[in-house]
Amino acid sequence: MPRVKTRLSGAADKPLWVQLALGLVVVAACTLACLPLSTLFPLAELVMVYILGVMLASLQFSRMASAVTAVMCAAAFDFFFVLPRLSFVPTDLKHLVTVAGLLTLGLVISTLTARLLHQITVVAVEQERTRALLALSRELARTESIADLAAEAAEHVGRFFSAAAAVFLAEDAQPLHVLAAAGVSRGRAAEAQPQLDAVNQDVSWRELATRAFATRQDEDIAVVGAPGSAAVPLTGSRGNLGALVVRSDTAWTISAEQASQLKAFAAQTGLAIERAQLEVEAEQARVAVETERLRGALLSSVSHDLRTPLGAITGATSALLDDEQLLRSEPGRDLLTTVYEEAVRLNRLVGSLLYMTRLEAGAVAANKEWQPLEEVIGAALTRRASELAGHEVTVKMDYALPLMEIDSVLIEQALGNILDNAARHTPTGTVIEVEAWPLGRGVEIRVADRGPGLEPGEESLVFDKFYRGAEGRMGGAGLGLAVVRGIIEVHGGRVWAERREGGGSVFHVFLPIEANPPDLALSAAREDDLVEGE
Amino acid sequence: MSGGEASVLVVEDEPQMLRFLRTTLVSQGFQVLEAMTGKDAIEAVAFRNPEVILLDLMLPDMDGLDVIRTVREWSHTPIVVISARGREDDKILALDLGADDYLTKPFGTGELFARIRVSLRHAVKAASDEQAVFVAGDLTVDMAKRQVTVGGEGIHLTKREYRLLITLIKHADRVVTHRQLLQEVWGPGYETELPYLRVYVGQLRRKLEPDPARPRLLLTEPGVGYRLKAE
Numbered sequence: 001m002p003r004v005k006t007r008l009s010g011a012a013d014k015p016l017w018v019q020l021a022l023g024l025v026v027v028a029a030c031t032l033a034c035l036p037l038s039t040l041f042p043l044a045e046l047v048m049v050y051i052l053g054v055m056l057a058s059l060q061f062s063r064m065a066s067a068v069t070a071v072m073c074a075a076a077f078d079f080f081f082v083l084p085r086l087s088f089v090p091t092d093l094k095h096l097v098t099v100a101g102l103l104t105l106g107l108v109i110s111t112l113t114a115r116l117l118h119q120i121t122v123v124a125v126e127q128e129r130t131r132a133l134l135a136l137s138r139e140l141a142r143t144e145s146i147a148d149l150a151a152e153a154a155e156h157v158g159r160f161f162s163a164a165a166a167v168f169l170a171e172d173a174q175p176l177h178v179l180a181a182a183g184v185s186r187g188r189a190a191e192a193q194p195q196l197d198a199v200n201q202d203v204s205w206r207e208l209a210t211r212a213f214a215t216r217q218d219e220d221i222a223v224v225g226a227p228g229s230a231a232v233p234l235t236g237s238r239g240n241l242g243a244l245v246v247r248s249d250t251a252w253t254i255s256a257e258q259a260s261q262l263k264a265f266a267a268q269t270g271l272a273i274e275r276a277q278l279e280v281e282a283e284q285a286r287v288a289v290e291t292e293r294l295r296g297a298l299l300s301s302v303s304h305d306l307r308t309p310l311g312a313i314t315g316a317t318s319a320l321l322d323d324e325q326l327l328r329s330e331p332g333r334d335l336l337t338t339v340y341e342e343a344v345r346l347n348r349l350v351g352s353l354l355y356m357t358r359l360e361a362g363a364v365a366a367n368k369e370w371q372p373l374e375e376v377i378g379a380a381l382t383r384r385a386s387e388l389a390g391h392e393v394t395v396k397m398d399y400a401l402p403l404m405e406i407d408s409v410l411i412e413q414a415l416g417n418i419l420d421n422a423a424r425h426t427p428t429g430t431v432i433e434v435e436a437w438p439l440g441r442g443v444e445i446r447v448a449d450r451g452p453g454l455e456p457g458e459e460s461l462v463f464d465k466f467y468r469g470a471e472g473r474m475g476g477a478g479l480g481l482a483v484v485r486g487i488i489e490v491h492g493g494r495v496w497a498e499r500r501e502g503g504g505s506v507f508h509v510f511l512p513i514e515a516n517p518p519d520l521a522l523s524a525a526r527e528d529d530l531v532e533g534e
Numbered sequence: 535m536s537g538g539e540a541s542v543l544v545v546e547d548e549p550q551m552l553r554f555l556r557t558t559l560v561s562q563g564f565q566v567l568e569a570m571t572g573k574d575a576i577e578a579v580a581f582r583n584p585e586v587i588l589l590d591l592m593l594p595d596m597d598g599l600d601v602i603r604t605v606r607e608w609s610h611t612p613i614v615v616i617s618a619r620g621r622e623d624d625k626i627l628a629l630d631l632g633a634d635d636y637l638t639k640p641f642g643t644g645e646l647f648a649r650i651r652v653s654l655r656h657a658v659k660a661a662s663d664e665q666a667v668f669v670a671g672d673l674t675v676d677m678a679k680r681q682v683t684v685g686g687e688g689i690h691l692t693k694r695e696y697r698l699l700i701t702l703i704k705h706a707d708r709v710v711t712h713r714q715l716l717q718e719v720w721g722p723g724y725e726t727e728l729p730y731l732r733v734y735v736g737q738l739r740r741k742l743e744p745d746p747a748r749p750r751l752l753l754t755e756p757g758v759g760y761r762l763k764a765e
Contacts, residue, residue, distance in 0.1 A: 375754050409756045
């Protein structure tokens with residue numbers, strides 16, 4: 001239990017006879033100090049020395065010991081200094097008054113000092129309790145998860161009572177169970193599991209917790225179990241949430257103040273846990289609503305985008321199957337071209353959907369390797385060659401670009417999607433410019449076109465899922481650029497779009513270089529000899 | 535093109551895909567053998583001796599990779615793997631196990647016939663001698679004289695670049711995995727030194743390609759390897 005020591009009450013804990021012996025020493029010291037002075041000063045002045053001794057004694061000793069010391073001082077003064085010396089019976093009446101004064105003064109001083117010391121102790125205990133509550137509430141405020149909150153509470157309460165403490169919680173899914181414990185097992189304090197195991201093995205913990213959990217909130221007393229143990233309910237605004245149990249090795253019985261302190265701890269912990277529970281519930285509700293909304297958007301968008309090409313394919317092929325002549329005619333070939341194009345579109349859409357799903361599930365881990373960026377740009381241009389066939393594509397880049405640590409498959413996909421987007425949104429015959437230059441600690445890739453350009457405010461919207469430009473269907477499902485953003489973010493980079501001066505738009509991709517590229521210069525220098533015959 | 539009665543074993547368990555492959559291959563004059571399980575495929579290779587194998591990696595009874603492993607124990611018949619995009623690791627594994635090339639679903643007939651044609655050619659070439667002069671577009675490589683010219687102009691290559699080029703020529707029109715290239719050009723122990731390979735391919739492109747950013751000769755197969763385009 002909390003032991004509050006004030007700095008002044010040094011010897012008050014010692015046994016009475018020791019204090020009395022020390023009191024005798026004080027009396028002797030005062031008497032010795034007065035002996036040389038007695039010839040120089042009148043008696044009234046010598047009294048001051050004794051009063052000083054009584055004051056010092058009362059600061060150090062218990063109330064009883066200091067009172068006895070005061071009486072001894074009065075007696076010593078009377079015996080040694082009041083005429084006739086070495087006799088207790090004064091001859092002069094005024095000397096009798098001096099002795100009585102000293103005695104009264106000594107007793108009053110010792111009483112007052114003892115009372116003062118008691119008050120200091122009370123204040124200090126109060127302060128300690130307030131401090132402990134404050135410390136706990138500070139910790140709880142900066143803790144978020146329910147398990148951590150419980151652990152903090154157990155830790156603080158255990159420390160405050162110099163005992164073992166455990167927090168029990170009852171939840172919808174689980175009946176009353178121990179959530180955190182501190183100081184139970186003698187093992188390392190940092191390991192939570194042994195503590196929980198120790199509580200689980202001893203049924204008396206749970207019994208006490210169950211009893212406390214069942215008490216009504218307004219009962220301001222602790223439930224007491226075996227000697228040295230006590231429990232209170234964890235109170236929340238919606239009733240009891242669990243229980244807080246304290247157990248000491250000593251046969252301690254909880255006092256009324258300690259019980260109210262324990263209640264205060266429990267109330268604080270209960271509020272914090274309730275707050276955390278509400279936050280979890282609110283978050284779950286928010287996620288559920290958002291998921292529902294996205295699912296709705298996804299379903300309507302996907303079903304439309306999947307059905308449109310399927311509709312075209314079904315229609316065209318059924319026409320070709322119905323009419324044998326059609327297959328060999330010019331309109332027949334048009335229908336076949338439609339089937340092919342729509343199938344390609346469908347494939348791209350399914351690919352984007354898969355990418356998007358995997359990116360959102362966090363299932364795409366970038367398989368980063370050091371490589372020249374030009375190769376990835378080249379691969380993207382080659383694979384989108386048919387989509388870009390109607391446009392003039394120019395490539396400008398610094399061939400001394402540093403090696404980049406990137407996932408070539410993902411970045412190729414991202415650049416391909418940007419190129420694809422540019423090709424589909426700009427008139428045939430216009431120029432698409434691809435550039436790559438070093439920028440700070442990284443490389444910036446720019447894809448600029450001379451299409452209709454972005455609407456004002458559309459610059460960031462284009463990277464949102466299912467966002468489509470004004471011309472609608474031309475833009476596909478509105479997933480391509482969302483995939484780009486996902487991929488670039490996996491690489492710790494940034495992608496943004498701008499309206500271009502003179503018409504069109506520019507897409508920027510910034511990829512950072514985070515580590516130091518491998519040094520390939522050494523091996524290259526070693527084999528810089530030419531082939532024979534050249 | 536015409537298959538010239540060359541026999542192709544199609545290992546595919548999806549009826550629609552099988553019908554598409556059968557129809558187009560037969561129309562081009564190939565003789566088509568079919569297997570819908572890995573077990574049937576291995577039996578067909580053993581007893582019916584196809585000239586090319588088209589192998590889907592997703593089979594009902596066993597992993598397509600195990601089919602490659604088993605077939606490669608006793609047969610050099612070219613294997614072209616059919617795989618879905620996004621499964622680059624499967625492709626690399628298949629190639630490293632001895633598959634000759636791959637097709638990514640969905641693919642067109644042009645791509646399909648090109649792969650079969652190249653595989654057949656390589657199977658024939660493996661039996662005969664290596665050619666002495668390689669020509670692809672502007673590029674001419676005289677292997678006897680170790681001479682490289684582009685549009686009639688001599689090109690200086692370092693030993694390493696030359697070996698890289700020769701290795702790609704040996705596998706012309708077929709994909710070569712990063713690992714295979716590192717092993718053949720740099721030797722064992724360098725299989726993981728991908729950046730070296732990429733930097734050398736970049737250098738080679740700058741010497742051989744008119745527009746290195748849009749290569750027409752040294753093509754990148756993202757995540758898998760490189761392909762020297764000769765056709």
